[in-house]
Amino acid sequence: MAIRESPTQPVTVQGSHRNLPPAPGLPPTVGLPVSTYRQRARRRLWAADALTIILVASVAVAVALFLSDGGAAGFGSFAGMLTSMGVIAGLAAMDLVLVMFLLSARVPIIDRTIGQDKALLVHGSLGEPILYLLLAHGVLLLLGYAATEGITPMAEALSLWASGLDLRWAVLSLVLFVVVAVTSVIAVKRRLPQEIWHGIHLLTYAAVALSIPHQFSLSGLFAPGTIQRWYWIALMVLTGAAVLTYRVLVPITRSLHHQVRITRVTEVAPGVATVDMTGRDLARLNTRAGQYFIWRFLTPDLWWQPHPFSISARPTPTSLRITVRNLGTGTAKLMNIRPGTKVAIEGPYGIFTEAARASAQVLLIGSGIGNAPIRGLLEDLTFPHGGATVILRASRPDEVYLLDEISALCEQRGARLFVLTGPRATGNSSWLPASAVASGYTMTSYLPPEQVPDVYVCGPLPWTDLVLDDARHAGFPSENIHSERFAL
Numbered sequence: 001m002a003i004r005e006s007p008t009q010p011v012t013v014q015g016s017h018r019n020l021p022p023a024p025g026l027p028p029t030v031g032l033p034v035s036t037y038r039q040r041a042r043r044r045l046w047a048a049d050a051l052t053i054i055l056v057a058s059v060a061v062a063v064a065l066f067l068s069d070g071g072a073a074g075f076g077s078f079a080g081m082l083t084s085m086g087v088i089a090g091l092a093a094m095d096l097v098l099v100m101f102l103l104s105a106r107v108p109i110i111d112r113t114i115g116q117d118k119a120l121l122v123h124g125s126l127g128e129p130i131l132y133l134l135l136a137h138g139v140l141l142l143l144g145y146a147a148t149e150g151i152t153p154m155a156e157a158l159s160l161w162a163s164g165l166d167l168r169w170a171v172l173s174l175v176l177f178v179v180v181a182v183t184s185v186i187a188v189k190r191r192l193p194q195e196i197w198h199g200i201h202l203l204t205y206a207a208v209a210l211s212i213p214h215q216f217s218l219s220g221l222f223a224p225g226t227i228q229r230w231y232w233i234a235l236m237v238l239t240g241a242a243v244l245t246y247r248v249l250v251p252i253t254r255s256l257h258h259q260v261r262i263t264r265v266t267e268v269a270p271g272v273a274t275v276d277m278t279g280r281d282l283a284r285l286n287t288r289a290g291q292y293f294i295w296r297f298l299t300p301d302l303w304w305q306p307h308p309f310s311i312s313a314r315p316t317p318t319s320l321r322i323t324v325r326n327l328g329t330g331t332a333k334l335m336n337i338r339p340g341t342k343v344a345i346e347g348p349y350g351i352f353t354e355a356a357r358a359s360a361q362v363l364l365i366g367s368g369i370g371n372a373p374i375r376g377l378l379e380d381l382t383f384p385h386g387g388a389t390v391i392l393r394a395s396r397p398d399e400v401y402l403l404d405e406i407s408a409l410c411e412q413r414g415a416r417l418f419v420l421t422g423p424r425a426t427g428n429s430s431w432l433p434a435s436a437v438a439s440g441y442t443m444t445s446y447l448p449p450e451q452v453p454d455v456y457v458c459g460p461l462p463w464t465d466l467v468l469d470d471a472r473h474a475g476f477p478s479e480n481i482h483s484e485r486f487a488l
């Protein structure tokens, strides 16, 4: 197929789409009224705000319970103040660790309101403050206890160490937190294989388990009969139950029930393959194109690697489809995986879907393997004929993955398609090709006048950030801007 392209004219695709499979039951071509989208978006944002308030308030409740349970009296002396501040730092850290666990537990309400990928971003951003709070907890308590007893901090440290196993475990727990925090720093994380990093990251659960005995045995903080004791036991049990349910039990039962298997692997470009899968009762999963699963392909050398991949076509009650680019050791093996291979699934996750809509029109922007969920969205979203614009961006024409399928869908659904190839502007200052930037084009140059669409973006991270900046610069409300980042 040949494409004639111009920076602001939709591409004319020459050639036929005869060889493509017919798209099964496309969504209605009449979009919903704008007010319906707005109401839905507002409801979701309120729910997200409410969730954020509850999570932040949990820290305030933990501190308030301590202060009302005698902690406030500690502020009467310098030593008491150090001790109380140390306790508060520890309680805040523990509370945030539980919040972190909940954010990564794949709890459905969190996924439906803020999206699992965004939840994981917040999860990652809590690591550093938690580490500082834990270090402050240790130092302030040591100084506070030493000042109370009138001995040096070193003597206090030795006496605490000798006091029993609970405190030694707490120290080991702190060491584990430091290891997890250091390996999560982006520069270090990038150098470690994903699986090793993930294995180290799981030590956080061990760190929390090791810290629990000292919380209940030292200083009588959670003494029997106190409200604090019941509050913390409830928080820990609920968080543990959420992690066990949604990270372990639900994926196992879903994998056993749906019996997903690979039916076909088709190379769609050098190093890029579409993997078709079938399974039982898939409608029950309510999967939408644009969501992602964490997949485990059950071959001897791949079963232990969980990989997130997005749905690249409208799911049916019997089929799921992903499109994968060979970017490393696991994805290289996937290129030749055999039909019939069983697949364990975790998901579907994310709201890079119809669920995020705030407007009747859509603008879909993809680059590289980011075209995979963009293709799925083009097939799955509801919009009126002519209500969608698709922009595919690549350095070279052979990197415009899934172009045949996307252009066929654009034709069927009346969407305008722009294929923008060529090098980026100097200094990577724009997501558009240098030629478009030189002509003064921005995102709105590709849209009908006055249109404020939902913008869906998926592509390499720095490029995605430039697209998002352009969307904000165009004055699009934040609830209209949606992105999927291929990095958890």
Ligand SMILES: Cc1cc2nc3c(=O)[nH]c(=O)nc-3n(C[C@H](O)[C@H](O)[C@H](O)COP(=O)(O)OP(=O)(O)OC[C@H]3O[C@@H](n4cnc5c(N)ncnc54)[C@H](O)[C@@H]3O)c2cc1C
Residues within 6 Å of the ligand: 117, 193, 194, 292, 306, 307, 308, 309, 310, 311, 322, 323, 324, 325, 326, 327, 328, 329, 330, 331, 332, 369, 372, 373, 485, 486, 487, 488
């Ligand atoms: C939400 C989401 C959706 C994605 N959708 C797609 C998709 O539709 N098509 C596609 O080709 N790719 C997608 N990816 C990226 C894909 O998961 C990685 O490219 C793949 O897991 C790399 O595995 P590997 O063993 O080949 O790479 P490795 O050799 O292990 O690493 C190559 C790169 O991939 C990253 N990576 C490896 N494993 C993971 C993981 N479990 N989670 C996140 N990043 C990882 C590494 O940090 C590294 O940068 C998606 C990622 C995310 C987070």
